[in-house]
Amino acid sequence: MNNEYRPYTLIAELTYRCPLRCPYCSNPLGYAGYGNEIDTDTWLRVFQEAEALGVVHLNLTGGEPLLRDDLERLIERASRLELYTNLITSGMPLTFGRLSRFAALGLNSVQVSVQSSGPTESDRIAGAPSFHRKLEVMQWVASLELPLTMNVVLHRDNIDEIEELIALAERVSADRLELANAQYLGWALKNRVALLPTREQVETARTIASKARERLRGTMEVIFVTPNYYSVHPKPCMDGWGRRFIVVNPEGLALPCHLAHTLPGLRFDNVTKRDLADIWHHSDGFNEFRGNRWLPDVCRNCDRHTKDFGGCRCQAFHVTGNACATDPACSLSPDHGLIESARSQASQSAGVPILFEYRTGRGFSQA
């Protein structure tokens, strides 16, 4: 079996429910209209099928995965399957007791998202009071000797706090600090004007982050993800369509990325109806953008396509209207002007306060 198309990671989006309302949430805009969440037994079967396909990493995410009361059973099974299991959480709602149970059942690591380095801004961005609880949760994680990733989605309102964010990560003894600029899809695209930083902001932050990476080498891994609006060539989105990742969304759709089902005309299958291996190898949706067949001419004639696969399909569609276009973030894309105008808008509106449109829909309280 060749390893060109082998999934290493299963991203299990257990629910779209969440107590927070981040304006850059990676859940689809219409998440509130989705069907019922798949049940425990279905997830257990999906884990097993994923492992048989070659998956070794499992990300338990959402929405907020803690809202699933079967998380204990999921972690236990994942651990028996020897999956390296990472819980990606806002930290709410959680008790120390429940976190200790997760650790005892074999959870391998925890990623906590923080919106800003201080309570006022953090709570404003999250759309709910949460900062103090996050700090407490990160301390619990460290006290249980679970590896901790502190994740911060960067945008124009928090990217200037990079020093403080690094200091905070050191204070909570994080093993990894992910400083990831928002990717402008879904809610973040809707809020792009309020979120996109200027080039100067990005460059300053990058410089500070690289210094910290050197200083902390071996102690804390510092990762800085540039917004692709400011890179010359796009990133290999998801390491290529249907190559390394499977996302299963709350209602059971198996997808090559979080937002693949927002692309028109593609057909994706549900894990309740079809075996995961069959979906991975044979479904139309997973095969749609594999290989070179579909590549636009610009990319076909560019030798970078073996590395970046023409960039992000969702960005191509949501910015240009054509899912088969070269990622407009690429400077060689005929649609790159659309990205350039977003950048100049960002520099013109620098310093002017702009309100977010918070993620809305089926929230925590009604869940």
Next chain:
Amino acid sequence: MTNGMTGDIARPQLSLKVRLRFDRRTGHYLLLYPETGLELSRTATEIVHLCTGERTVDEIAQYLAQTHSDISLVEITRDVCDFLKALAGRGLVQGFK
């Protein structure tokens, strides 16, 4: 140092965040840690299995020398050090600088 020994008293051990698992598909061992992993060669796997926190680098090298009589102890020691240094740079082993 002329005998290839490092004299280092540290006893390297895999960090808590690291899990070692066998990969049925490739027949190699994988070192897994948050978000990513490393596929280990045969020799790398042997070294990792010896990093239990009980052996010094010199003891690890000597142990390997017994089963690899075609390679000199000096070379083995150097390979072990290079490999552990690469792992330490990523925070994957403790007790080695």
